[in-house]
Amino acid sequence: MPLTKTFPAWNLEAGAYGGRRSSSYLREHQQYRPPSKPENHYGIDTVVEDLNATSITPPQQSYASFTQFNGVPSPENPPRIIDSGLNHELSHTNCAAPPGKKTSRLVATLFYKSNSPRVSNNAVPSPRKGSSPQPAASELASSDLPASMAPRSSLDTFPLEPPTSEPEPLDHLYGSYISPLCITSFLHLMSTFPVPAGSADPTSSHRCMDNPTHPRVVELVLSPAPSPDYLSLTDLRRHELIYRFELEWNVDVVLQPDTLWRRHPRLVVFDMDSTLITQEVIDLLAATISDPPDLAARVADITHRAMLGELEFDAAFRERVALLKGLPDTIFETLRPVLDVTPGVKPLIRALKRLGVKTAVLSGGFLPLTSWLAKELGIDYAHANEVIIENGRLTGEVKGLIVGKERKRDLLVEIAAKEGISHDQVVAVGDGANDLLMMDAAGLGVAWNAKPRVQMEADARLNGDTLLDLLYLFGLTREEVESLTS
Template identity: 75%
Template sequence: MADEDTASASKPTRPSMTSAMRSSSFLQEHQQYRPPSKPENHYGIDTVVEDMRATTISSPRQISPFNGIPSPDNPPRIVESGVSHELSHPNCTPAPGTSADKLVATLFYRHSAPRASNSIPSPKRAVSPKPPGSPKLSANEAELPPNMAPSSSLETFPLEPPASEPDPLDHIYGSHISPMCITSFLHLMSSFPLPPGSTDMASSHRCLRVGATPDHHPEVVELTMSPAPSPDYLSLDDLRKHELIYRFEREWNVDVALRTDTLWRRYPRLVVFDMDSTLITQEVIDLLAATIKDPPDLAARVADITHRTMIGELEFELAFRERVKLLAGLPASIFEELRPVLDVTNGVPKLISALKKLGVKTAVLSGGFLPLTSWLASELGLDYAHANEVVIDEATGKLTGEVKGRIVGAERKRELLIEIAAKEGIALEQVVAVGDGANDLLMMEAAGLGVAWNAKPRVQMEAGARLNGDTLLDLLYLFGFRDDEISKLAA
């Protein structure tokens, strides 16, 4: 028995694989041959399985399901291969049976009139009453600090000091209509109450003109806002004159033209112009007075009356008759002699050409003289021309200082505008009136849009839109035309 036990103990046992010898790879345990090196850029399945042991697999990317129904949380947006496109917002077109109340703002950057100052100088102390024998103020003492009264007299003390000029933000963000300018304007418009039932204002904008600089910054931009501010709170006329709008224009050195976005805004059918300081850069009656050398101060006197009349200080008809009397004795040939002297406003010939291509009727209603107005209308190709007709002595061929018929003043201009529109079968909503003086305000009011062209302060405030550029061709931007389209029309 002892020998058998010794023999069994000396017999080798059957090999077995312990847990320490085991691995998680069946291929590694049972593979009989492995090549000494791996071919470049080629890995077998065994290598992949082996390398996976030291790799952690991240959780799959979360993909939001598409339910097929666009909503504010899931907008209908396409982003693929560098193309980003979002379908229009629901305010672009009204629902069936409803109407869209949209407001269009056209912003013109005033590059030709950069603003250099950002504050109004404080009043001079010299205007205050001083006791006799008081010493003269030095130059440094002539300015009052901003927080002190400009007068020592209670009778002349203002109830409220003048507001300081806003900072010129275009100097900071760029001398053009910058994104910050548009953002500031939209923020301003959002401060006005919306119609009942409206919660948010949707907006869009497009550039109508870019500058000639290499960066091609926008200089005219059209913004469309929907819905417009509530007319029950603020009418469009009051909105145009709002202090916040005026301050915004001063901050960004722009002119803002506000219009209701109607069909007639884009399709005018009659444009009526004033002549002096609108179609031409001069006042004809001042040119006539300048030809009279005796008395030597006549031209200055007539020019002063003209200026006071244009800003609304004097009644136009009486002032016109008074000035015409001063021209008595001038030869009738003076009107022909002045033709080469007339300086047509920049952009006018191209503007008239563009309007004619669009089928728009044009007219000039002038408080000047018919011989020159009719000649200019024929040269430019205007359809209508109305002005004052002076009396000429047939025997001497000289002006008598009198006027035939009614004076073409403010009332007559409005009547003529309405008569021409009725004759052509044109609604007043499709009429545009352009002028610069107080005698143009009534015809601007009768038209669908009144445009003040480099006008006097009162006209700037009362007109529906203001243009203060260097070319009257800017009028076409108010109709929504882009610069390239205007170039084609004016060619």
């Protein structure tokens, strides 16, 4: 059977168990639990509003009006079984489409950003974490977008009027996880987008991907998806209402069409610096040079500006390499033990290999280190820049094409063609402006703790502690991830 409703909601208005929506989202998502089964532990699927003042029996119908389903479903005999506390629908919204029809479902994966909590201006203490002081500017995540700036395709398209006030964070009030009210708020938001003409009433279901009580990752399936004639998926991902929802609830929202390719990628391509590893290799190289003393700072500044997209990557890379002239070629071997692999990368590559997914690293760094790291991790393809070495020292020049944004895109296309893989089944992960063309060529481009411009333009944004979160975008649960990585 397809995905079952794991957010069972008694529709108090219509009298159908999760089949039709009422006029109240809060009431719609209240779960009825029989008195004979007291529940002392409240989790994500329990009541979100006090039931004392609410009548559980629908006004138009009651349990007595339902009979156990027998025979062929019809309006008089709905395919519903209610007997001895059992309530089961024999058909639901996630069934396959009728012959000649196509499904129109949107998958929204919500990630709670536990590594970068927002603090309320009202200083209301968290019921779980207690009060905490306002973080200093230096402590804020560098990947965060400026307040009140929704993702856009270009920095030039920002409105000229003064920005609106930043929304009040709600996670410290309703739970430092994906709470029921967070889900309800998101469903209410999505209901404001028009659906295709002639569509049935919108429905939704959800799964807690990691923890049923205090989930950090929740996957929602919305049917039908908002009308592409009104709003394309690209524009929907960058909609200001969704961005403000993310700010309010301290979450990242990833929207994907519910297709076969989402669940079965065949090639995952990674950037290396600040993606597979936490550092920038060229900055590490510059740090080994003591004369002139400001060289490391100069190289780091050029690197930062290039990653933000302020400088053309190819020219900036050649300028930085020229500053490294005279370094011994043994420096690459010296740096191997210094490389800090991003948390989650090793089990992620292991899981992808067990799934039969090809992997590649396309780096704007240096081939000796990129090839070595790819071999250590078990990555199938590795491409990077090759520096010229004479008499055992770097000449400050680069051999062949620079692996910049155009070259990364071309290499992704070449690898996919060699493996016979459709671009719809390619995922690209990066953090800098030189990764944007590569990410655009893939079926799904993922910005990993990325620079603001990349966060705005990417299909998906992940700002967590572990790159293993990527597997949740494929619809895998924590239990399945643990099976793949054990």
